Amino acid sequence: MENPAQDREYTINCKRKVVQFVYRWVVTIRHPVFDDVISMSFLEELASDVEADCQLLGGKSQALQEEASLMHHIMSRLRRYQDERSETSGLKWKLPPGGQPICLFSAISNPSKNNRPIIRPNDDIIFRVYCADHTFCTLRLPVNATAETIKVGAYEKCSLRHPVQDLRIVEVKSNGERVPFRDSEHSIPTTVALNSCIFLTPKDHMDALTCVPEQEKSEGAEISSDFDSLSTKELAYHMTLFDWELFWNVHEYELIYLTFGRHRFQQITSNLDIFLRRFNEIQYWVITEICMSQNISKRTNILKKMIKLATYCKEYYNFNAFFAILMGLSDVAVSRLSTTWDKLPSKSRKQFTEYETLIDPSRNHRAYRITVGKLPSPMIPFMPLLIKDMKFTHDGNKTHVDGLVNFEKMHMLAQTMRTLRYCRARHLVLEPPVSKNETDVKSYVSCLRCVNNERTLMSMSQKLEPRRT
Amino acid sequence: MPEQSNDYRVVVFGAGGVGKSSLVLRFVKGTFRESYIPTIEDTYRQVISCNKNICTLQITDTTGSHQFPAMQRLSMSKGHAFILVYSCTSRQSLEELRPIWQVIKETKGAAELPSIPIMLVGNKCDENETREVSAEEGDAEARRWGCHFMETSAKTNHNVKELFQELLNLEKNRNISLQPEKKSMRGRKIREKCALM
Ligand SMILES: Nc1nc2c(ncn2[C@@H]2O[C@H](COP(=O)(O)OP(=O)(O)O)[C@@H](O)[C@H]2O)c(=O)[nH]1
Ligand SMILES: [Mg+2]
Numbered sequence: 001m002e003n004p005a006q007d008r009e010y011t012i013n014c015k016r017k018v019v020q021f022v023y024r025w026v027v028t029i030r031h032p033v034f035d036d037v038i039s040m041s042f043l044e045e046l047a048s049d050v051e052a053d054c055q056l057l058g059g060k061s062q063a064l065q066e067e068a069s070l071m072h073h074i075m076s077r078l079r080r081y082q083d084e085r086s087e088t089s090g091l092k093w094k095l096p097p098g099g100q101p102i103c104l105f106s107a108i109s110n111p112s113k114n115n116r117p118i119i120r121p122n123d124d125i126i127f128r129v130y131c132a133d134h135t136f137c138t139l140r141l142p143v144n145a146t147a148e149t150i151k152v153g154a155y156e157k158c159s160l161r162h163p164v165q166d167l168r169i170v171e172v173k174s175n176g177e178r179v180p181f182r183d184s185e186h187s188i189p190t191t192v193a194l195n196s197c198i199f200l201t202p203k204d205h206m207d208a209l210t211c212v213p214e215q216e217k218s219e220g221a222e223i224s225s226d227f228d229s230l231s232t233k234e235l236a237y238h239m240t241l242f243d244w245e246l247f248w249n250v251h252e253y254e255l256i257y258l259t260f261g262r263h264r265f266q267q268i269t270s271n272l273d274i275f276l277r278r279f280n281e282i283q284y285w286v287i288t289e290i291c292m293s294q295n296i297s298k299r300t301n302i303l304k305k306m307i308k309l310a311t312y313c314k315e316y317y318n319f320n321a322f323f324a325i326l327m328g329l330s331d332v333a334v335s336r337l338s339t340t341w342d343k344l345p346s347k348s349r350k351q352f353t354e355y356e357t358l359i360d361p362s363r364n365h366r367a368y369r370i371t372v373g374k375l376p377s378p379m380i381p382f383m384p385l386l387i388k389d390m391k392f393t394h395d396g397n398k399t400h401v402d403g404l405v406n407f408e409k410m411h412m413l414a415q416t417m418r419t420l421r422y423c424r425a426r427h428l429v430l431e432p433p434v435s436k437n438e439t440d441v442k443s444y445v446s447c448l449r450c451v452n453n454e455r456t457l458m459s460m461s462q463k464l465e466p467r468r469t
Numbered sequence: 470m471p472e473q474s475n476d477y478r479v480v481v482f483g484a485g486g487v488g489k490s491s492l493v494l495r496f497v498k499g500t501f502r503e504s505y506i507p508t509i510e511d512t513y514r515q516v517i518s519c520n521k522n523i524c525t526l527q528i529t530d531t532t533g534s535h536q537f538p539a540m541q542r543l544s545m546s547k548g549h550a551f552i553l554v555y556s557c558t559s560r561q562s563l564e565e566l567r568p569i570w571q572v573i574k575e576t577k578g579a580a581e582l583p584s585i586p587i588m589l590v591g592n593k594c595d596e597n598e599t600r601e602v603s604a605e606e607g608d609a610e611a612r613r614w615g616c617h618f619m620e621t622s623a624k625t626n627h628n629v630k631e632l633f634q635e636l637l638n639l640e641k642n643r644n645i646s647l648q649p650e651k652k653s654m655r656g657r658k659i660r661e662k663c664a665l666m
Contacts (some may be wrong), residue, residue, distance in 0.1 A: 100579065280484050332546075361543050361547055363512045364511040384537045387536070395485045396490065397507050454575060
């Protein structure tokens with residue numbers, strides 16, 4: 001470039017593009033950028049350079065003014081984020097026995113914000129570790145502690161005669177299945193399944209581990225009120241608000257960490273794990289509620305109420321809960337109760353049949369995709385499908401082809417993540433229903449009782465309506 | 470529960486890399502690619518005949534859903550027939566099918582199970598050097614499960630059409646055939662020829 005004025009113009013244009021790109025990047029990704037030391041010092045440096053350039057160019061041109069203000073915006077967001085972080089740092093979480101969802105039990109320092117906080121890698125979590133004889137110790141460790149750390153911590157508290165290197169941390173699911181953890185795996189309390197327990201065991205005794213009694217029974221959770229005594233609409237409303245907060249706290253990157261494997265990034269997926277667990281919780285709660293009703297007319301009533309609840313969830317665009325309820329109702333333990341279904345009013349039955357077409361998985365959940373494709377945000381999507389889309393793309397496609405990054409795959413993954421972003425493009429605001437007992441409903445929806453052992457549920461169901469031969 | 474469409478749904482299970490996409494693409498499109506096959510669609514469709522009517526055969530690839538029992542159960546409860554694919558070159562891939570078989574059994578119930586077309590498939594039977602599972606072992610496993618067995622190769626096109634034919638023959642509740650009326654037969658022939666060129 002020969003003309004110095006042109007040259008200068010070109011340089012300024014390039015700088016402008018860089019700043020605008022950085023701005024887009026930061027406002028899109030947010031936390032992970034602010035949490036990363038390198039990207040943070042990059043931002044600091046860039047901000048001061050842009051500032052300096054502005055001074056240099058002086059007031060005679062408006063060049064880079066706009067960019068300076070973008071950087072300013074970024075930096076003030078960064079400061080705000082850091083303030084918030086220091087305010088909420090070191091939160092304590094609790095994983096109650098029986099593996100019910102995690103509840104926060106330390107008060108948030110700023111009571112004006114009663115939003116559920118995000119789980120951070122360095123927050124503490126309090127949980128139980130069981131031994132084969134069902135004695136347990138309680139540990140308090142960072143969320144991202146490794147299985148190795150948990151092992152050592154539990155070893156010090158429990159009296160096992162084996163050398164620590166022969167021990168393993170194992171998840172025992174409510175159906176008795178045992179899943180050992182590698183020593184390097186982390187954030188175990190938030191990843192274990194619903195109603196799972198964490199065990200410490202000698203490697204060669206793993207097969208002898210059995211469930212602790214609380215895992216099978218649903219009495220583990222204290223039920224403050226009965227499902228049938230609460231207003232269906234109020235339940236749906238508070239369920240949706242609760243689910244929305246869980247959903248809102250999931251970062252898009254957690255999808256990537258989960259899909260490719262957390263270990264590759266050394267990052268936690270706790271917020272996503274908990275939201276995904278919520279799906280199972282709702283689904284099994286539906287089955288449990290129905291299978292625990294001994295009386296046929298009560299059972300029919302609950303079935304009817306569940307269909308009604310699904311209707312409200314759908315109206316609130318809470319498709320995650322809607323699918324969970326519908327899948328619960330379609331479970332064999334429920335669908336086989338033909339006497340109960342026969343007593344269902346025809347209106348409810350018609351509604352259920354209509355909903356069934358919406359959850360039909362044919363052609364990759366075409367019915368659902370078409371329905372939500374036409375809806376405005378905000379909404380809570382059917383999350384397992386988004387995860388399936390990510391996994392499907394990942395499992396079915398190579399990340400590198402002939403030594404080059406497979407962009408086709410990356411575009412497909414990005415498309416799914418954009419769906420997530422679309423769902424949350426606006427914050428959820430719902431018209432509150434007439435409240436009868438808000439406190440009861442709120443505490444009820446935050447901890448749903450459920451048995452999630454298919455075999456137990458099936459035998460409960462069989463006792464209710466024995467098979468006719 | 471009411472049947473809302475006349476689609477016939479076949480659900481394919483199997484670990485990554487055993488050749489699910491290859492088998493389905495070989496069957497639907499008549500082609501095979503040695504190198505990278507992008508997995509884009511989860512459902513492939515083919516027109517077939519059912520009780521003398523035209524109906525759609527839907528073949529669903531369950532890749533990616535193994536972490537979601539609820540989704541697996543849903544596709545199982547909506548599926549009419551199942552193909553469980555392992556690779557003859559990987560014993561591990563056969564073992565990974567066992568829990569899936571277990572869930573199919575639970576979902577469909579012992580009473581209904583015998584009437585459901587289920588095929589255990591050992592793919593890549595062309596790979597003799599690296600074989601880890603013999604045909605006899607595959608067959609024995611299938612017998613233990615009480616389902617049918619076949620070895621295939623998507624690469625050499627061995628038993629691929631036969632697999633689907635056999636599966637549909639096992640359906641006793643309706644009369645299903647891969648050959649619809651003449652018109653689309655001709656369509657397929659042409660496509661097969663194209664693939665050869
Ligand atoms: N030798 C041989 N290779 C096969 C066969 N079927 C698939 N493959 C190869 O195995 C790899 C994985 O196949 P793919 O269809 O993507 O497996 P999927 O992950 O189960 O869908 C590909 O490289 C295919 O070319 C077969 O029958 N024989
Ligand atoms: Mg594939």
